[in-house]
Amino acid sequence: METKKELSREPSQITSRLQKWYNAHKRELPWRETNDPYRIWISEVILQQTRIAQGIGFYHRFMQRFPDVRTLAAAREEEVLKLWQGLGYYSRARNLHQAAVQIVNHHNGIFPSSYPDILSLKGVGQYTAAAVSSIAFHQPHAVVDGNVYRVLTRLFAIATAIDTPEGKKMIGRIAQSLLPEEDPGSYNQAIMDFGALVCTPSQPKCEECVLQEICLAYAERRVTAFPVKERKIKISNRYFHYFHIVHGNRTYLHKRDQSDIWQNLYEFPLIETDHPADLLILQQTAAFRELFSGLPELLIDPLLTVRHQLTHQLIHTRFYRVIIPESCTFTPPQGLLITDIGELHHYPVSRLIHKYLETI
Ligand code: SF4
CATH class of the missing domain: 3.90.79.10 (Nucleoside Triphosphate Pyrophosphohydrolase)
Known part of the structure:
Protein backbone atom coordinates (compact mmCIF):
# COMPACT_ATOMS: atom_id res chain seq x y z
CA MET A 1 0.00 0.00 0.00
CA GLU A 2 2.91 2.26 0.81
CA THR A 3 3.96 1.89 -2.79
CA LYS A 4 0.61 3.00 -4.17
CA LYS A 5 0.52 6.05 -1.89
CA GLU A 6 3.97 7.18 -2.97
CA LEU A 7 3.25 6.40 -6.57
CA SER A 8 0.08 8.44 -6.74
CA ARG A 9 2.01 11.40 -5.34
CA GLU A 10 5.09 11.20 -7.53
CA PRO A 11 4.74 9.75 -11.03
CA SER A 12 4.91 12.95 -13.06
CA GLN A 13 7.81 14.22 -10.94
CA ILE A 14 9.76 11.02 -11.41
CA THR A 15 9.07 10.99 -15.14
CA SER A 16 9.93 14.62 -15.74
CA ARG A 17 13.11 14.48 -13.64
CA LEU A 18 14.29 11.40 -15.50
CA GLN A 19 13.53 13.00 -18.87
CA LYS A 20 15.39 16.15 -17.91
CA TRP A 21 18.35 14.13 -16.66
CA TYR A 22 18.35 12.10 -19.90
CA ASN A 23 18.34 15.17 -22.12
CA ALA A 24 21.45 16.40 -20.35
CA HIS A 25 23.30 13.09 -19.94
CA LYS A 26 22.17 10.60 -22.57
CA ARG A 27 24.88 8.56 -24.23
CA GLU A 28 25.39 9.11 -27.94
CA LEU A 29 24.94 5.64 -29.40
CA PRO A 30 24.66 4.68 -33.07
CA TRP A 31 21.24 3.06 -32.71
CA ARG A 32 19.90 6.25 -31.11
CA GLU A 33 20.35 8.06 -34.40
CA THR A 34 17.69 6.02 -36.18
CA ASN A 35 14.00 5.13 -36.07
CA ASP A 36 14.57 1.99 -38.12
CA PRO A 37 12.94 -0.84 -36.11
CA TYR A 38 15.37 -3.39 -37.59
CA ARG A 39 18.40 -1.51 -36.28
CA ILE A 40 16.77 -0.85 -32.92
CA TRP A 41 15.85 -4.54 -32.59
CA ILE A 42 19.39 -5.69 -33.41
CA SER A 43 20.90 -3.23 -30.91
CA GLU A 44 18.49 -4.32 -28.16
CA VAL A 45 19.34 -7.98 -28.69
CA ILE A 46 23.09 -7.30 -28.74
CA LEU A 47 22.89 -5.30 -25.52
CA GLN A 48 20.92 -7.91 -23.59
CA GLN A 49 24.08 -9.67 -22.42
CA THR A 50 26.85 -7.48 -23.78
CA ARG A 51 28.51 -4.34 -22.46
CA ILE A 52 27.90 -1.18 -24.51
CA ALA A 53 31.61 -0.66 -25.29
CA GLN A 54 31.86 -4.13 -26.86
CA GLY A 55 28.37 -3.89 -28.37
CA ILE A 56 29.05 -0.76 -30.46
CA GLY A 57 31.84 -2.30 -32.55
CA PHE A 58 29.85 -5.44 -32.97
CA TYR A 59 26.71 -3.52 -34.00
CA HIS A 60 28.66 -1.76 -36.77
CA ARG A 61 30.08 -5.06 -38.06
CA PHE A 62 26.65 -6.68 -37.99
CA MET A 63 25.05 -3.77 -39.84
CA GLN A 64 27.75 -3.75 -42.45
CA ARG A 65 27.16 -7.41 -43.25
CA PHE A 66 23.37 -7.51 -42.65
CA PRO A 67 22.10 -3.97 -43.32
CA ASP A 68 18.45 -5.02 -43.51
CA VAL A 69 16.09 -7.79 -42.58
CA ARG A 70 16.12 -9.42 -46.02
CA THR A 71 19.91 -9.72 -46.07
CA LEU A 72 19.85 -11.32 -42.63
CA ALA A 73 17.06 -13.72 -43.61
CA ALA A 74 18.92 -14.78 -46.76
CA ALA A 75 22.16 -15.61 -44.90
CA ARG A 76 23.14 -19.09 -43.77
CA GLU A 77 22.73 -19.61 -40.00
CA GLU A 78 26.37 -20.65 -39.80
CA GLU A 79 27.48 -17.26 -41.11
CA VAL A 80 25.35 -15.42 -38.55
CA LEU A 81 26.80 -17.60 -35.77
CA LYS A 82 30.32 -16.95 -37.03
CA LEU A 83 29.77 -13.19 -36.98
CA TRP A 84 28.30 -13.47 -33.47
CA GLN A 85 31.44 -15.22 -32.25
CA GLY A 86 32.87 -13.77 -29.06
CA LEU A 87 29.56 -12.32 -27.84
CA GLY A 88 28.29 -15.53 -26.25
CA TYR A 89 24.63 -16.50 -25.73
CA TYR A 90 24.44 -17.80 -29.27
CA SER A 91 20.71 -18.49 -29.06
CA ARG A 92 20.37 -14.74 -29.64
CA ALA A 93 21.99 -15.07 -33.07
CA ARG A 94 19.93 -18.13 -34.01
CA ASN A 95 16.73 -16.38 -32.95
CA LEU A 96 17.61 -13.18 -34.84
CA HIS A 97 18.12 -15.20 -37.98
CA GLN A 98 14.88 -17.16 -37.57
CA ALA A 99 12.90 -14.00 -36.76
CA ALA A 100 14.28 -12.32 -39.90
CA VAL A 101 13.02 -15.30 -41.94
CA GLN A 102 9.64 -14.96 -40.17
CA ILE A 103 9.47 -11.24 -41.11
CA VAL A 104 10.23 -12.01 -44.74
CA ASN A 105 7.76 -14.91 -44.92
CA HIS A 106 4.87 -13.48 -42.90
CA HIS A 107 5.28 -9.70 -43.07
CA ASN A 108 6.55 -9.30 -46.60
CA GLY A 109 9.97 -8.27 -45.33
CA ILE A 110 8.58 -5.24 -43.47
CA PHE A 111 9.28 -5.07 -39.74
CA PRO A 112 5.90 -5.39 -37.98
CA SER A 113 4.71 -2.34 -36.08
CA SER A 114 2.13 -3.82 -33.71
CA TYR A 115 3.25 -4.95 -30.27
CA PRO A 116 1.65 -8.44 -30.53
CA ASP A 117 3.28 -9.00 -33.94
CA ILE A 118 6.69 -7.93 -32.62
CA LEU A 119 6.21 -10.14 -29.57
CA SER A 120 5.42 -13.11 -31.80
CA LEU A 121 8.86 -12.97 -33.45
CA LYS A 122 11.24 -15.75 -32.52
CA GLY A 123 13.26 -14.90 -29.40
CA VAL A 124 11.44 -11.61 -28.76
CA GLY A 125 10.16 -11.24 -25.21
CA GLN A 126 8.22 -8.48 -23.50
CA TYR A 127 11.31 -6.36 -22.91
CA THR A 128 12.44 -6.29 -26.55
CA ALA A 129 8.89 -5.86 -27.87
CA ALA A 130 8.37 -2.88 -25.54
CA ALA A 131 11.72 -1.34 -26.49
CA VAL A 132 11.21 -1.66 -30.27
CA SER A 133 7.54 -0.63 -30.26
CA SER A 134 8.16 2.42 -28.06
CA ILE A 135 11.42 3.63 -29.63
CA ALA A 136 10.64 2.94 -33.29
CA PHE A 137 6.84 3.35 -33.29
CA HIS A 138 6.23 5.62 -30.23
CA GLN A 139 3.82 3.13 -28.71
CA PRO A 140 3.06 3.21 -24.96
CA HIS A 141 4.83 0.07 -23.73
CA ALA A 142 7.11 0.37 -20.71
CA VAL A 143 10.39 -1.56 -20.74
CA VAL A 144 11.34 -3.51 -17.65
CA ASP A 145 14.94 -4.69 -17.57
CA GLY A 146 17.43 -5.13 -14.72
CA ASN A 147 18.06 -1.38 -14.58
CA VAL A 148 14.36 -0.58 -14.32
CA TYR A 149 13.86 -3.19 -11.59
CA ARG A 150 16.67 -1.65 -9.58
CA VAL A 151 15.59 1.99 -9.96
CA LEU A 152 11.92 1.34 -9.17
CA THR A 153 12.44 -1.04 -6.25
CA ARG A 154 14.77 1.53 -4.66
CA LEU A 155 12.55 4.52 -5.35
CA PHE A 156 9.56 2.82 -3.77
CA ALA A 157 11.47 0.56 -1.33
CA ILE A 158 9.68 -2.48 -2.71
CA ALA A 159 10.38 -5.54 -0.59
CA THR A 160 8.58 -7.99 -2.90
CA ALA A 161 11.11 -10.20 -4.63
CA ILE A 162 11.54 -9.28 -8.31
CA ASP A 163 12.00 -12.90 -9.36
CA THR A 164 8.46 -13.81 -8.31
CA PRO A 165 5.36 -13.40 -10.53
CA GLU A 166 3.96 -10.95 -7.98
CA GLY A 167 7.13 -8.83 -8.01
CA LYS A 168 7.32 -8.81 -11.80
CA LYS A 169 3.66 -7.78 -12.08
CA MET A 170 4.05 -5.03 -9.51
CA ILE A 171 7.11 -3.49 -11.18
CA GLY A 172 5.49 -3.84 -14.62
CA ARG A 173 2.45 -1.89 -13.38
CA ILE A 174 4.55 0.86 -11.82
CA ALA A 175 6.76 1.16 -14.91
CA GLN A 176 3.67 1.45 -17.11
CA SER A 177 2.12 4.10 -14.85
CA LEU A 178 5.25 6.27 -15.13
CA LEU A 179 5.33 6.15 -18.92
CA PRO A 180 4.56 9.54 -20.52
CA GLU A 181 2.19 9.71 -23.48
CA GLU A 182 4.62 11.80 -25.41
CA ASP A 183 7.78 10.07 -26.55
CA PRO A 184 7.58 6.90 -24.44
CA GLY A 185 10.65 5.57 -26.29
CA SER A 186 12.91 8.32 -24.97
CA TYR A 187 11.55 7.88 -21.46
CA ASN A 188 12.23 4.12 -21.62
CA GLN A 189 15.80 4.82 -22.65
CA ALA A 190 16.07 7.47 -19.93
CA ILE A 191 15.22 5.13 -17.06
CA MET A 192 17.52 2.40 -18.41
CA ASP A 193 20.43 4.82 -18.84
CA PHE A 194 19.75 6.22 -15.39
CA GLY A 195 19.98 2.72 -13.90
CA ALA A 196 23.18 2.02 -15.81
CA LEU A 197 24.92 5.30 -14.97
CA VAL A 198 23.50 6.63 -11.67
CA CYS A 199 21.42 4.06 -9.80
CA THR A 200 24.04 1.37 -10.32
CA PRO A 201 24.05 -2.06 -8.62
CA SER A 202 26.87 -1.17 -6.26
CA GLN A 203 27.87 2.31 -5.11
CA PRO A 204 24.95 4.17 -6.72
CA LYS A 205 25.60 7.90 -7.09
CA CYS A 206 22.90 8.96 -4.65
CA GLU A 207 24.61 12.21 -3.76
CA GLU A 208 24.20 13.54 -7.29
CA CYS A 209 20.89 11.81 -8.03
CA VAL A 210 17.98 13.92 -9.29
CA LEU A 211 15.53 11.56 -7.55
CA GLN A 212 17.27 11.54 -4.20
CA GLU A 213 14.66 13.58 -2.31
CA ILE A 214 11.82 11.31 -3.38
CA CYS A 215 13.69 8.01 -3.05
CA LEU A 216 12.39 5.86 -0.19
CA ALA A 217 15.39 3.52 -0.10
CA TYR A 218 17.69 6.51 0.23
CA ALA A 219 15.52 8.02 2.98
CA GLU A 220 15.62 4.70 4.84
CA ARG A 221 19.39 4.29 4.25
CA ARG A 222 18.71 0.89 2.68
CA VAL A 223 19.72 1.51 -0.92
CA THR A 224 21.71 -1.69 -1.42
CA ALA A 225 18.93 -3.81 0.11
CA PHE A 226 17.03 -3.44 -3.18
CA PRO A 227 16.11 -5.15 -5.41
CA VAL A 228 15.16 -8.16 -3.31
CA LYS A 229 15.57 -11.58 -4.94
CA GLU A 230 14.12 -14.82 -3.68
CA ARG A 231 16.17 -17.41 -5.48
CA LYS A 232 19.85 -17.72 -5.91
CA ILE A 233 20.97 -18.99 -9.31
CA LYS A 234 21.95 -22.64 -9.00
CA ILE A 235 25.24 -23.31 -10.75
S1 SF4 B 1 18.85 8.15 -4.50
FE1 SF4 B 1 20.27 6.53 -4.92
S2 SF4 B 1 19.03 4.68 -4.77
FE2 SF4 B 1 17.63 6.39 -4.94
S3 SF4 B 1 17.17 6.51 -7.12
FE3 SF4 B 1 18.87 7.90 -6.70
S4 SF4 B 1 20.70 6.68 -7.09
FE4 SF4 B 1 19.01 5.26 -6.91
Missing part, protein backbone atom coordinates in the same frame (compact mmCIF):
# COMPACT_ATOMS: atom_id res chain seq x y z
CA SER A 236 26.10 -26.80 -11.94
CA ASN A 237 29.69 -27.92 -12.52
CA ARG A 238 30.67 -29.68 -15.74
CA TYR A 239 34.05 -31.15 -16.72
CA PHE A 240 35.06 -30.86 -20.38
CA HIS A 241 38.18 -32.44 -21.86
CA TYR A 242 38.90 -31.33 -25.41
CA PHE A 243 41.31 -33.09 -27.75
CA HIS A 244 42.88 -30.92 -30.40
CA ILE A 245 44.13 -33.63 -32.72
CA VAL A 246 46.91 -32.72 -35.11
CA HIS A 247 47.36 -35.22 -37.91
CA GLY A 248 49.65 -33.71 -40.51
CA ASN A 249 47.86 -30.54 -41.54
CA ARG A 250 44.48 -31.95 -40.56
CA THR A 251 42.40 -31.64 -37.43
CA TYR A 252 38.97 -32.90 -36.38
CA LEU A 253 35.85 -31.10 -35.29
CA HIS A 254 32.46 -31.99 -33.96
CA LYS A 255 29.26 -30.01 -34.50
CA ARG A 256 27.21 -29.69 -31.33
CA ASP A 257 23.63 -30.88 -31.54
CA GLN A 258 20.32 -29.39 -30.43
CA SER A 259 20.13 -30.83 -26.95
CA ASP A 260 22.67 -28.75 -25.04
CA ILE A 261 24.52 -25.44 -24.86
CA TRP A 262 26.21 -24.03 -28.00
CA GLN A 263 23.86 -25.63 -30.51
CA ASN A 264 25.31 -25.91 -34.02
CA LEU A 265 28.71 -24.54 -33.01
CA TYR A 266 31.89 -26.50 -33.71
CA GLU A 267 34.38 -27.83 -31.21
CA PHE A 268 37.24 -30.30 -30.87
CA PRO A 269 36.37 -33.89 -29.93
CA LEU A 270 35.10 -33.74 -26.38
CA ILE A 271 34.93 -36.14 -23.48
CA GLU A 272 32.74 -34.92 -20.65
CA THR A 273 33.03 -36.44 -17.19
CA ASP A 274 30.86 -36.10 -14.07
CA HIS A 275 33.86 -35.34 -11.88
CA PRO A 276 37.33 -33.86 -12.32
CA ALA A 277 39.50 -36.33 -14.26
CA ASP A 278 43.15 -36.33 -15.25
CA LEU A 279 44.60 -37.88 -18.37
CA LEU A 280 45.18 -41.27 -16.73
CA ILE A 281 41.53 -41.51 -15.79
CA LEU A 282 40.42 -40.30 -19.22
CA GLN A 283 42.51 -42.97 -20.92
CA GLN A 284 40.50 -45.64 -19.10
CA THR A 285 37.18 -44.40 -20.47
CA ALA A 286 35.29 -46.03 -23.33
CA ALA A 287 34.97 -42.61 -25.00
CA PHE A 288 38.76 -42.19 -25.11
CA ARG A 289 39.31 -45.71 -26.46
CA GLU A 290 36.67 -45.15 -29.12
CA LEU A 291 38.16 -41.81 -30.15
CA PHE A 292 41.70 -43.09 -30.55
CA SER A 293 41.06 -46.74 -31.35
CA GLY A 294 43.72 -48.55 -33.35
CA LEU A 295 46.43 -46.00 -32.74
CA PRO A 296 49.76 -46.83 -31.18
CA GLU A 297 51.20 -44.74 -28.35
CA LEU A 298 49.95 -41.13 -28.59
CA LEU A 299 51.79 -37.93 -27.84
CA ILE A 300 49.43 -35.91 -25.68
CA ASP A 301 50.19 -32.44 -24.30
CA PRO A 302 47.92 -30.86 -21.72
CA LEU A 303 47.89 -27.28 -22.99
CA LEU A 304 45.35 -25.10 -21.29
CA THR A 305 43.06 -25.22 -18.29
CA VAL A 306 40.11 -22.82 -18.24
CA ARG A 307 37.13 -22.23 -15.98
CA HIS A 308 34.35 -20.92 -18.17
CA GLN A 309 31.33 -19.40 -16.45
CA LEU A 310 27.88 -19.47 -18.04
CA THR A 311 24.71 -18.27 -16.37
CA HIS A 312 23.84 -21.66 -14.86
CA GLN A 313 26.98 -23.68 -15.47
CA LEU A 314 30.63 -23.56 -14.54
CA ILE A 315 32.63 -25.45 -17.13
CA HIS A 316 35.99 -26.76 -15.96
CA THR A 317 37.92 -27.34 -19.14
CA ARG A 318 41.19 -28.92 -20.10
CA PHE A 319 42.55 -28.75 -23.64
CA TYR A 320 44.93 -31.46 -24.82
CA ARG A 321 46.88 -31.46 -28.03
CA VAL A 322 47.27 -34.92 -29.51
CA ILE A 323 49.89 -35.43 -32.20
CA ILE A 324 49.27 -38.34 -34.54
CA PRO A 325 52.21 -39.07 -36.85
CA GLU A 326 51.28 -38.48 -40.46
CA SER A 327 52.38 -42.01 -41.31
CA CYS A 328 49.61 -43.44 -39.06
CA THR A 329 46.20 -44.15 -40.45
CA PHE A 330 43.55 -42.54 -38.27
CA THR A 331 39.92 -43.29 -38.81
CA PRO A 332 37.94 -40.90 -36.61
CA PRO A 333 34.67 -42.08 -35.07
CA GLN A 334 31.45 -41.19 -36.85
CA GLY A 335 30.28 -37.62 -36.45
CA LEU A 336 33.74 -36.05 -36.58
CA LEU A 337 34.53 -33.74 -39.42
CA ILE A 338 38.01 -33.57 -40.93
CA THR A 339 39.31 -30.11 -41.67
CA ASP A 340 42.51 -28.41 -42.68
CA ILE A 341 44.13 -26.67 -39.69
CA GLY A 342 44.31 -23.44 -41.72
CA GLU A 343 40.51 -23.55 -42.14
CA LEU A 344 39.74 -23.67 -38.42
CA HIS A 345 38.94 -19.97 -38.18
CA HIS A 346 36.08 -20.33 -40.70
CA TYR A 347 33.95 -22.32 -38.25
CA PRO A 348 31.64 -20.70 -35.69
CA VAL A 349 32.84 -21.74 -32.23
CA SER A 350 31.97 -20.99 -28.62
CA ARG A 351 33.81 -18.33 -26.67
CA LEU A 352 35.57 -21.12 -24.81
CA ILE A 353 37.04 -22.66 -27.98
CA HIS A 354 37.77 -19.16 -29.27
CA LYS A 355 39.87 -18.50 -26.13
CA TYR A 356 41.89 -21.65 -26.78
CA LEU A 357 42.41 -20.85 -30.46
CA GLU A 358 43.86 -17.49 -29.47
CA THR A 359 46.57 -19.26 -27.48
CA ILE A 360 47.90 -21.58 -30.19
